[in-house]
Amino acid sequence: MSWYSLDSNNHLLLKLHVQPGARCTEAVGLHGGALKIKLAAPPVDGKANDLLLKFLAKRFAVPLKHVALKRGAQSRHKVVEVRHAACAPEILLSALKTDS
Template sequence: MWYDEKTEGYVDLYISARPNSGKNAFAGIYDDSLKIYIKAPAVEGAANKELVKFLSKSFKIPKSEILFLSGETGKRKRIRLPLNEKVEEFIHGKQGK
């Protein structure tokens, strides 16, 4: 499963980040991960910062509330977000199927 809702009020997303892409975009669900293209390079945390900015903007969540639980230096990451309407729609809507 590419997400986990065990912690009340939060959701953990398993993300496969693809840095150095032409744009920031959701690419779909692959191998139990949400694949996300990130335009920033994987140098000195630039891709992680861009990923947090993209998630913050996409889900209307403050950047300070997006936490890396694991994978900060790898391509597969586990990120915790507060569960709001936008995140719920994304998980249980068309993207999550």
């Protein structure tokens, strides 16, 4: 089971597991069938969701209006849609820190 897929309109769907309240915002690896992302924002007043969408828009080089939270507004488990992504979803994994 992959953490991303394409819908019928060829939009990218991402399955995410988010951890708000982290020191910095970053993708940290796979967590079950989802990509785990730490967010440097508290889970109050939609701040973590807003930061998540901005983070993804920047990584995929799309305007913020092309990134939408489809499911999980009040959950750690989220589905996010990215329209017209300028790069493949693996871009999120390429920035992972590796221990050598």
